[in-house]
Amino acid sequence: MRSTLNLFFMKGAIAAGHPLTAAAGAHVLEAGGNAVDACVAAAVTSWVCESMLTGPGGGGFMLVHEATSGRTVVLDFFVVVPRETAAGSLLELAVDFDGDTQQLFRTGAAAVAVPGVAAGLAEAHARWGTRPWPALVRPAAALARDGFELTPMQGYLHQILDGLLRHSPEGDAMYGFDGRAYRWGERFALPELASTLDAFADEGVEVLYRGALAEQIVAHVRAGGGALALDDLASYAVLEREPVCVEYRGHEFRSNPPPSSGGVLIALGLQVLGDRDPAPAMVAHAMETQEAVRSADFGRALYRGRDALAVLKGTTHISVVDAEGNAASLSASLGSGSGVVVPGTGVHLNNMLGELDLMGAAQPGERLTSMMAPSLVLSNGRPRLVIGSAGSNRLRGAILQVTANVVAGMPVGEAVEAPRVHAEGGVVHCEDPETAAALEAGGRTVVRWRERNLYFGGVSAVEVRGEGTLAAAGDPRRGGAGLVVE
Numbered sequence: 001m002r003s004t005l006n007l008f009f010m011k012g013a014i015a016a017g018h019p020l021t022a023a024a025g026a027h028v029l030e031a032g033g034n035a036v037d038a039c040v041a042a043a044v045t046s047w048v049c050e051s052m053l054t055g056p057g058g059g060g061f062m063l064v065h066e067a068t069s070g071r072t073v074v075l076d077f078f079v080v081v082p083r084e085t086a087a088g089s090l091l092e093l094a095v096d097f098d099g100d101t102q103q104l105f106r107t108g109a110a111a112v113a114v115p116g117v118a119a120g121l122a123e124a125h126a127r128w129g130t131r132p133w134p135a136l137v138r139p140a141a142a143l144a145r146d147g148f149e150l151t152p153m154q155g156y157l158h159q160i161l162d163g164l165l166r167h168s169p170e171g172d173a174m175y176g177f178d179g180r181a182y183r184w185g186e187r188f189a190l191p192e193l194a195s196t197l198d199a200f201a202d203e204g205v206e207v208l209y210r211g212a213l214a215e216q217i218v219a220h221v222r223a224g225g226g227a228l229a230l231d232d233l234a235s236y237a238v239l240e241r242e243p244v245c246v247e248y249r250g251h252e253f254r255s256n257p258p259p260s261s262g263g264v265l266i267a268l269g270l271q272v273l274g275d276r277d278p279a280p281a282m283v284a285h286a287m288e289t290q291e292a293v294r295s296a297d298f299g300r301a302l303y304r305g306r307d308a309l310a311v312l313k314g315t316t317h318i319s320v321v322d323a324e325g326n327a328a329s330l331s332a333s334l335g336s337g338s339g340v341v342v343p344g345t346g347v348h349l350n351n352m353l354g355e356l357d358l359m360g361a362a363q364p365g366e367r368l369t370s371m372m373a374p375s376l377v378l379s380n381g382r383p384r385l386v387i388g389s390a391g392s393n394r395l396r397g398a399i400l401q402v403t404a405n406v407v408a409g410m411p412v413g414e415a416v417e418a419p420r421v422h423a424e425g426g427v428v429h430c431e432d433p434e435t436a437a438a439l440e441a442g443g444r445t446v447v448r449w450r451e452r453n454l455y456f457g458g459v460s461a462v463e464v465r466g467e468g469t470l471a472a473a474g475d476p477r478r479g480g481a482g483l484v485v486e
Contacts, residue, residue, distance in 0.1 A: 038320045081367075083229065093105055150187075221349065243376075256375070262370060287423035317332075321383055401421075
């Protein structure tokens with residue numbers, strides 16, 4: 001990733017789930033860093049300004065495309081099931097998205113899996129990074145210490161996730177303000193997380209997996225009835241995987257492979273769409289096909305390591321392209337915002353063991369499956385679109401729709417903002433009233449949404465345009481931002 005040939009008339013572009021996350025990556029691109037450098041800096045910053053949904057206590061994946069070799073690899077640093085069985089039980093809490101639609105989440109110390117995202121970022125930097133590690137981490141530590149003003153979307157997230165974030169005394173201490181949730185416009189700081197990030201900058205992320213910090217994490221989880229052990233942290237390893245690949249309308253789609261399900265299901269959806277225009281009825285049909293294959297046999301096939309094409313029978317995302325055509329696509333998550341915070345560290349832990357649809361066939365010591373799908377679309381061997389999304393099981397539909405629309409010729413900003421559908425459980429959720437009416441006329445049962453909503457995912461995408469320019473879009477549903485560095 002160190003070619004000197006600039007493919008574009010600019011230094012790069014980044015899209016992310018928060019303006020400060022995108023700005024951190026853009027600053028690194030401006031200073032001459034590559035796509036992975038920018039992605040790492042943005043990811044660590046997201047631990048601060050998107051701390052409800054991502055952080056060093058979570059897991060994720062990074063897809064990296066090397067411009068010089070044309071090779072694409074996926075680093076898997078998703079969470080692992082602890083080897084022991086939890087003594088405690090899961091706490092069930094509901095999140096209300098718009099007053100009409102609720103989703104049940106399960107949290108508590110018993111839901112904490114072995115985190116991997118810090119190890120994953122360190123591995124990506126060691127393999128592809130060009131800027132010093134401390135220079136990528138220290139700005140996030142400063143932001144955590146000084147604080148920042150909550151955007152409207154961050155205020156909304158604090159409100160809807162309040163029951164999850166503040167169910168524990170430690171969660172309340174981190175996310176409570178005078179006995180309530182933080183609100184839009186208020187200043188939010190994480191000084192204890194700042195100290196942890198300083199340690200990461202000085203000593204590396206190894207301190208999370210061995211030593212005093214690891215001991216603090218394990219002691220807190222086990223005191224709450226969780227199963228995490230020191231051996232689980234010390235033995236954690238980042239894995240390299242080959243991406244799942246399918247052809248789509250003269251392009252190549254590459255994404256997260258098994259044992260994760262997201263990339264495979266999006267690939268299936270694109271195959272169902274084929275050369276047809278991505279009209280809402282066809283998109284709904286593709287989603288219904290995705291849902292139909294998600295059986296017990298599908299889950300077992302993922303874990304048996306079968307060929308991805310044979311299997312076809314809370315989250316944040318960052319997308320980056322640099323001037324040389326290198327690309328990085330990162331999806332990372334804590335789950336739903338567990339509220340399990342290690343006292344004195346600012347480390348918010350995941351609740352992935354409470355995501356029962358992720359458990360699949362995973363056994364103790366194995367990775368969970370995931371719906372996260374950092375993805376890349378190639379045209380003539382070069383990046384055309386770098387994309388991913390937040391949004392639980394809705395993220396695959398969000399990626400499917402934006403990808404199909406961009407390949408069909410829609411500019412990335414319009415494609416990200418365009419109204420979406422989500423088909424599940426025999427109904428189709430719709431953001432657009434005209435689409436809802438047309439689907440009802442076609443015989444489908446429809447749930448109408450009053451406006452764009454985070455329920456439909458939070459896409460971050462960078463588009464490479466034919467004239468050698470870049471465009472970036474962060475999803476307004478997520479309060480995202482896209483920046484092009486000239």
